[in-house]
Amino acid sequence: MQEFEITLETAPEKTELVLIPEQTKLEQIAKQYQKNYSDRIVLACVDGKLRELSKVVKAPGKISFLTMTDRDGKRTYRRSMTLLLQKAVENLWKDQVKIRVYYSLGESYYCELHGTANDAAAVQALRAEMQRLVEADLPIKKCSVKTEDAEQLFHDKGMKDKERLLHYRRSSRVNIYELDGHQDYYYGYMVPSTGYLGVFDLELYEDGFVLLFPNKKGDEVEPLHTSNKLYHTLKESRSWSRMLDVGTIGALNDAIASGRGEQIILLQEALMEERIGSLAAQIAEKKGIKFVSGHVSIEFWPFLAYNALVTGNTNHPMSSIVWDGVGNLTKGVK
Numbered sequence: 001m002q003e004f005e006i007t008l009e010t011a012p013e014k015t016e017l018v019l020i021p022e023q024t025k026l027e028q029i030a031k032q033y034q035k036n037y038s039d040r041i042v043l044a045c046v047d048g049k050l051r052e053l054s055k056v057v058k059a060p061g062k063i064s065f066l067t068m069t070d071r072d073g074k075r076t077y078r079r080s081m082t083l084l085l086q087k088a089v090e091n092l093w094k095d096q097v098k099i100r101v102y103y104s105l106g107e108s109y110y111c112e113l114h115g116t117a118n119d120a121a122a123v124q125a126l127r128a129e130m131q132r133l134v135e136a137d138l139p140i141k142k143c144s145v146k147t148e149d150a151e152q153l154f155h156d157k158g159m160k161d162k163e164r165l166l167h168y169r170r171s172s173r174v175n176i177y178e179l180d181g182h183q184d185y186y187y188g189y190m191v192p193s194t195g196y197l198g199v200f201d202l203e204l205y206e207d208g209f210v211l212l213f214p215n216k217k218g219d220e221v222e223p224l225h226t227s228n229k230l231y232h233t234l235k236e237s238r239s240w241s242r243m244l245d246v247g248t249i250g251a252l253n254d255a256i257a258s259g260r261g262e263q264i265i266l267l268q269e270a271l272m273e274e275r276i277g278s279l280a281a282q283i284a285e286k287k288g289i290k291f292v293s294g295h296v297s298i299e300f301w302p303f304l305a306y307n308a309l310v311t312g313n314t315n316h317p318m319s320s321i322v323w324d325g326v327g328n329l330t331k332g333v334k
Helices: 026-036 071-093 120-136 147-156 160-167 228-243 249-257 261-285 301-311
Strands: 003-011 014-021 041-046 049-051 061-067 098-104 108-114 140-146 173-179 182-185 201-205 208-212
Touching: 003 026, 026 041, 026 061, 041 071, 061 071, 071 098, 071 108, 071 120, 071 173, 071 182, 071 208, 098 228, 120 201, 140 147, 147 160, 147 173, 147 182, 160 182, 160 249, 228 261, 249 261
Parallel strands: 003 061
Antiparallel strands: 003 014, 041 049, 041 061, 098 108, 108 208, 140 173, 173 182, 201 208
16 A cells, blocks of 8 residues: 655644555544644644545645644534534434524524423433434544535425525535434534534523533533623524524525515614614613713714604714613713
């Protein structure tokens, strides 16, 4: 078997010239030198390009590793953890329950189960199933398929959001990942197997729960540090998207393709103006306020000025607005 000369990062900021047999998996090399890294290796960089650890050595070159604390390594870990979460939901509830991963809150993802209660029992069962899958160390497989075949796959599975998303995909092929029979489309890299995903937790939060990820050291879960105001702002934004029937990228693409783009922009501006009008009304009701301190973007100032005139609150200058993310006045000087 042919061997290639590889400039290998055998430890952080340390490289050596080594001979590696052709078709050797990057994962095998990573395991050999894992002891030199304080954090788990989850991704490789081959000649300046990111590569999954499932890839093999095909030519001479330079190889370095990324851990779960590096930016791209962190993204790989979180993306893989989302696939693990989906598989656990499928195992527990089959097609009766759907999982929605909505947005980031601090160092976590906010999620909701649809079809069952988001309660302590559900979260406990989900955590246990995810841990079981981690201990099983199941492989995460990737295959490249024609875009139209992937679209048909998600149509057959009833995954309308993914079907609509791929309908506008211009590339002829896409990557489909599979975990123990569960298939899904992801744009980005994955870890080789579920055994890499041991650091996580689930915690009830508001209407759903959060999926907690490792801290900066990568050895334990980062506690949830966020504001409820951020959550309520994102929730309102999601409500607006559903109201406009553009709750997903695929739905937005459909709307634009059908000529609704300008209408959506005008409706969104109307909703924002209504919100700012409500904020101005709160200011007008607080008679003792001489000015409100804080910051507001320049785009919103004409709306505030206009609504101040409408409400008649023009006796005192307003420098800018502080609001708590859901349109409530939070600070004023009397």
